[in-house]
Amino acid sequence: MKFAISSIEMTNYRQYKGTQKLRFTTDKSKNVTIISGRNGSGKSNILNAITWCLYGKEIHKKYDLVDADSMPIINSSELESLQNDERSFAEVKIHLETDAGDWLVSRRTEGGKDDSGELWFSESKLTVIHPVGNQDKIDTGEGTKRLINNILPDALESFFFIDGEQLREFFRVRSPEKVADAVDTVSQLELVYKASEHLDLLEKDLQRSIIAATPQLEKNHKQTEFVRSQIAQFKERASDIKRDRGSDTAALTAVNEYLRGHNLERVSTLQYKRELLEKEKAEQTQANSDSVLLRNQYLVKVAPFIFLKAPIEKTYALIMESVDKGELPSKIKEIFVRELIEEGRCICGNELSSDSDATATLVAFSKHLSLSELSDVAIVGKTTIEEILSEIQEFPQRIESMSIKIDKQESRLEEIRRDLDQIRDDLLGFDLEEINRYEARREELTTRIAEHNLLLAELDKKMREAQQILDDCRKQESIELAKHPKYDTLKRKLALLREIQNVFAKTESIIKGRIRQRVEQKTRDNFLTLIRKEGAFQNVTISDDYTVKVQHAHGFNVINDLSAGEYMILGLAFMSALTSISGFQAPVIIDTPLAKIDDIHRDYITTQLPHFLDGTQLILLVTPTEYDNDKKVKDNLSHYLLPSNDYMIHENETFTISEVTQRGNA
Amino acid sequence: MHDTEPRDIGYSSNAVTYYQEWIEQKANPLFAGMKQKDLFIFAMALGKHRERKSTIGGKKINNIPVSAITEKEKWAVLPIAISEENDLLCLREEVSIYRLAEEYANEGIKILSAHMEKFGLNYPKKLELELKKLLEEQA
Numbered sequence: 001m002k003f004a005i006s007s008i009e010m011t012n013y014r015q016y017k018g019t020q021k022l023r024f025t026t027d028k029s030k031n032v033t034i035i036s037g038r039n040g041s042g043k044s045n046i047l048n049a050i051t052w053c054l055y056g057k058e059i060h061k062k063y064d065l066v067d068a069d070s071m072p073i074i075n076s077s078e079l080e081s082l083q084n085d086e087r088s089f090a091e092v093k094i095h096l097e098t099d100a101g102d103w104l105v106s107r108r109t110e111g112g113k114d115d116s117g118e119l120w121f122s123e124s125k126l127t128v129i130h131p132v133g134n135q136d137k138i139d140t141g142e143g144t145k146r147l148i149n150n151i152l153p154d155a156l157e158s159f160f161f162i163d164g165e166q167l168r169e170f171f172r173v174r175s176p177e178k179v180a181d182a183v184d185t186v187s188q189l190e191l192v193y194k195a196s197e198h199l200d201l202l203e204k205d206l207q208r209s210i211i212a213a214t215p216q217l218e219k220n221h222k223q224t225e226f227v228r229s230q231i232a233q234f235k236e237r238a239s240d241i242k243r244d245r246g247s248d249t250a251a252l253t254a255v256n257e258y259l260r261g262h263n264l265e266r267v268s269t270l271q272y273k274r275e276l277l278e279k280e281k282a283e284q285t286q287a288n289s290d291s292v293l294l295r296n297q298y299l300v301k302v303a304p305f306i307f308l309k310a311p312i313e314k315t316y317a318l319i320m321e322s323v324d325k326g327e328l329p330s331k332i333k334e335i336f337v338r339e340l341i342e343e344g345r346c347i348c349g350n351e352l353s354s355d356s357d358a359t360a361t362l363v364a365f366s367k368h369l370s371l372s373e374l375s376d377v378a379i380v381g382k383t384t385i386e387e388i389l390s391e392i393q394e395f396p397q398r399i400e401s402m403s404i405k406i407d408k409q410e411s412r413l414e415e416i417r418r419d420l421d422q423i424r425d426d427l428l429g430f431d432l433e434e435i436n437r438y439e440a441r442r443e444e445l446t447t448r449i450a451e452h453n454l455l456l457a458e459l460d461k462k463m464r465e466a467q468q469i470l471d472d473c474r475k476q477e478s479i480e481l482a483k484h485p486k487y488d489t490l491k492r493k494l495a496l497l498r499e500i501q502n503v504f505a506k507t508e509s510i511i512k513g514r515i516r517q518r519v520e521q522k523t524r525d526n527f528l529t530l531i532r533k534e535g536a537f538q539n540v541t542i543s544d545d546y547t548v549k550v551q552h553a554h555g556f557n558v559i560n561d562l563s564a565g566e567y568m569i570l571g572l573a574f575m576s577a578l579t580s581i582s583g584f585q586a587p588v589i590i591d592t593p594l595a596k597i598d599d600i601h602r603d604y605i606t607t608q609l610p611h612f613l614d615g616t617q618l619i620l621l622v623t624p625t626e627y628d629n630d631k632k633v634k635d636n637l638s639h640y641l642l643p644s645n646d647y648m649i650h651e652n653e654t655f656t657i658s659e660v661t662q663r664g665n666a
Numbered sequence: 667m668h669d670t671e672p673r674d675i676g677y678s679s680n681a682v683t684y685y686q687e688w689i690e691q692k693a694n695p696l697f698a699g700m701k702q703k704d705l706f707i708f709a710m711a712l713g714k715h716r717e718r719k720s721t722i723g724g725k726k727i728n729n730i731p732v733s734a735i736t737e738k739e740k741w742a743v744l745p746i747a748i749s750e751e752n753d754l755l756c757l758r759e760e761v762s763i764y765r766l767a768e769e770y771a772n773e774g775i776k777i778l779s780a781h782m783e784k785f786g787l788n789y790p791k792k793l794e795l796e797l798k799k800l801l802e803e804q805a
Contacts, residue, residue: 296696296790299797300704304711304742306797309804311714311749312741318754374757376667384741396801399794 001151002099002585004617005050009093012075013052014045015651015658022046022660025644026097026617032610032640033619035660036627037649042658043621044163047591051161053092053107055145055154056124059163072121074111077656079119087112098151101131105148152586155185159578164592167571168564172253176546177242182574183546186582187515189508196504203497207477210490216480224473227466234463238456245452252445255438259427267427267435274423279560281416288409295402302395305388316385319378474498515581516542522577523548523570530569530612532604540570548574565601568593572605576612587617594626594633602626606636668732668740671760675768676728677706681775685729688782695787703730705775707742710767713774714746720772732764743767 004026011019024033037043048058052073072079074090082088089110096103105128111121127140128147139147145154152160159182170178207221259271305312341362344352352359427439481491520542527540527550537558539551549557550570562570572593579588593609594602610618618640620627627633646663677685685705688697697705713719735743747756747763756763785792 292790293699296698297700299790299793300696300700300708303793303797304707304739306800307711307715308742308745309801311745314749314752315741315745315754318748318752322754374754377757378754380667380737381741381744384738385745388738388741392801396798399798403794 003096003103003151003587005094005587005619006097006102007093007095008046008049009091010046010049011091012078012088013049013090013092014071014073014075015042015656016045016049016660017075017077017657020660022647023644024617024619025642027642028615030640030642030645031613031616031618032637033617033645033647034627034637034641035619035621035647035649036624036663037621037658037660038651039623040655041649041651042660043623043649044591046660047161047163047589047621049092050094050589051157052124053094053105053126054148054152055157056107056126056142059158059161072111072119073109073124074121075657079111079113082113084113084117085115096151103131103151104129152584153188156578156582156584159186159575159582160584160586160588162575162588162590162593164568164590164595167575167590167593168568168596169250169253170567170571170574171548171559171562172567175246175249176548177246179542179548179574180546182578183512183516183519183542186519186578187511188582189511192504192508192511196501196508199497199501199504203494203501206490206494206497210481210487214480214484217477220473220477220480224470224477227470227473231463231466231470234459234466238459238463241452241455241459245449245456248445248448248452252442252449255442255445258438259435259442262435264432264435267430267432270423270426274420277416277420277423281413281420284409284413284416288406288413291402291406291409295399295406298399298402302391305392306395309392312385312388316382316389319382319385322378323382513544516544516546518581519574519577522580523574526573526576526612527570530573530604530608531566532600540573563598563601565597565605568597569601569605572609585616587619588613589619589621591621592623592626593620594622594630599630599632602630603632603636606633610637610640668760670758671732671740672764673732674728675706675730675732675764676722676726677730677768677775678722678772679725679727681772682727684775684779685727695782695789696793701734703734703739706730706767706771707735707739709774709778710746710771711742711774712777713770713772716773716777718773718777719766719769721769722772726768746770 005024006026007021007023009019009021010016022035035043035046051057051059074088078088087110089108091106091108093104093106096105105126107124107126109122109124111119114120125140126142126144126148127138128144129136129138130147131137148154207224210217210221256271256275260268260275262268262271340346340352341359344354346352346358350358352362424439424443428436428443430436430439478491478495481487481494520540523542524540528537531537536553537550538553538555539549541549541551543549548559548570550559550562552558579586594605597605620637627637644662647660648663649658649660651658685702688694689700689702689705690698697708744757744760744763747766748754750766781792782789
């Protein structure tokens with residue numbers, strides 16, 4: 001179902017005291033809405049108001065209503081003005097235009113002061129009024145969420161309602177898990193997952209019914225249960241570690257940026273140098289690993305020939321001897337001569353007795369001819385052995401040059417490690433406590449990320465081992481069941497169940513693979529359309545392990561070297577790919593889409609994006625620096641902007657209350 | 667051309683761990699990313715080099731299709747029997763040649779396993795030196 005937002009009404013929601021109403025005119029070609037406000041004026045809270053109303057969560061904040069220290073949803077001035085035993089509320093109402101008619105979605109929370117002046121808050125309540133037949137139907141309560149999920153599922157919301165800052169950071173911090181999660185979400189495999197869970201339960205039930213059948217089955221069942229719970233624990237642990245690694249990686253990126261942008265030149269230079277060295281270290285490590293692999297593959301291939309040099313040379317000598325004797329090649333079939341001997345008569349009619357000279361000659365000749373039948377094999381063997389012997393001869397020189405290369409790479413890596421240690425020591429001993437603290441934090445984060453990686457590798461190994469045990473248990477169970485004919489039906493049921501489980505696993509893998517390819521293709525197309533330097537990039541790829549690479553015109557992967565604007569464009573390209581593949585047609589709302597982006601990319605984004613999302617309502621929450629003070633951006637967006645969709649946020653003198661007005665109506 | 671070669675060759679079920687794990691383990695110093703046939707030919711050559719062979723007792727896993735072995739690799743297998751028979755005629759019946767290869771590989775894999783355990787990550791370096799020395803001695 002396609003929908004657009006026609007109005008938002010906020011009452012006492014955060015800094016919006018009283019009721020604020022924003023009406024949006026929906027127009028296919030003029031699809032942009034601008035809401036401009038200074039940092040802290042309440043732009044992000046308009047985005048929060050939308051996600052809170054629809055899904056009961058604010059994408060910008062994570063807090064609990066009952067946490068006394070956090071800012072409540074109900075406007076704080078409104079709460080302040082309440083007497084004891086008085087109450088108030090916060091409410092957000094959103095009118096949606098859908099192709100099935102108009103909807104009104106509202107969420108309301110109440111709060112107030114008790115008789116001792118303590119604040120209290122109620123759980124929020126969702127109400128949806130939507131057309132059913134010729135009438136409007138009112139649904140309330142959290143069960144109503146399913147209605148919202150029908151027009152835009154909760155899981156997909158973050159691809160439509162976007163925090164610009166988070167979008168810029170999406171690819172800056174390398175996290176294939178986030179890309180994998182996004183592809184997983186957009187694949188909408190919930191039904192497959194639920195069906196798989198159901199099959200697992202069914203399998204457990206069936207196994208439970210046979211555990212007492214034989215001691216072996218009981219033992220087997222116990223082991224299966226144990227390994228299953230182990231696998232579940234491993235998966236949970238891996239997911240926790242990945243989450244921690246993600247936040248540590250983001251924190252490390254922030255520390256690196258702080259040091260790189262520091263106003264003390266010595267600090268920023270050291271950090272810059274470190275980043276270059278780390279990049280070189282990664283390249284050298286990869287090159288070294290490739291060289292070692294190449295050397296090892298060569299050793300595995302050539303060692304058998306060297307070990308077998310003597311038998312190979314002897315074989316070669318035997319072949320050469322046969323060639324010299326003229327035994328190879330010949331066209332006469334040995335079987336023909338053998339038949340003559342067996343029959344005891346030559347084709348000319350003469351008798352061939354067993355003791356005749358003619359027969360003796362034929363016997364000797366038959367051996368000669370046996371060799372001739374092997375002439376093809378032997379001649380190929382001769383040439384192949386010549387190649388092998390030449391390869392053996394080349395070995396000392398070739399392996400020497402491989403080893404020299406590896407040694408050089410290893411000594412360069414050692415130098416890099418020493419230089420990196422030196423930079424760390426310099427920053428830890430720097431004459432500024434703040435720098436020492438940041439460096440120590442950096443060290444701590446780097447160590448932790450390495451530990452996370454190690455733990456994940458160990459868990460991966462354990463999971464594979466556990467899966468192997470589980471497979472063995474299933475085989476054993478099948479063997480044991482086969483011994484008892486009365487369990488035939490059960491055995492067949494289990495076999496069928498496992499076959500279906502395999503089909504589901506394959507289905508999941510195929511769908512995800514295809515979705516990944518579609519996301520890759522669309523991200524690439526979008527990126528190459530939106531990027532200013534279209535000639536500088538040739539490709540964007542998402543590999544099987546969800547690693548994203550941006551390929552420079554000369555083939556290098558430059559994912560770690562993009563500018564802020566290019567990261568933003570990559571993020572937008574990716575999100576646009578996800579929104580279009582998701583199949584849902586909903587408004588796209590972006591908070592601070594142009595911050596920290598150079599003029600040229602601002603120009604590009606504001607020229608291309610509305611056109612790019614043609615027909616989709618695009619609401620941009622911008623700062624005056626991004627929009628009002630940038631003539632080019634304003635001009636670009638004016639082509640897609642109706643005056644009635646141009647809003648400004650104003651704050652009161654104490655910056656505690658904000659209001660939104662149409663531009664020109666302030 | 668090799669009309670009489672067997673369809674598959676195999677190894678003892680006792681060696682399954684080596685054949686399956688070594689080639690899969692990213693950390694294996696030598697065989698990571700290689701194929702079972704590479705490991706088989708390596709073990710066979712090592713077994714022959716040490717003149718150690720044994721028949722496969724117990725269950726045999728016929729997991730290596732001979733069609734996957736290249737012509738060049740076949741000429742590591744065939745010379746073992748040819749040199750022992752001192753006659754090219756044994757090429758008329760390649761099944762026996764491959765059975766002999768299995769016997770050498772059966773012992774070779776044990777020697778290899780001991781080497782791996784002893785030298786660990788340094789095994790490739792150790793092998794490189796051994797091969798160089800071997801060629802020097804034969805020169």
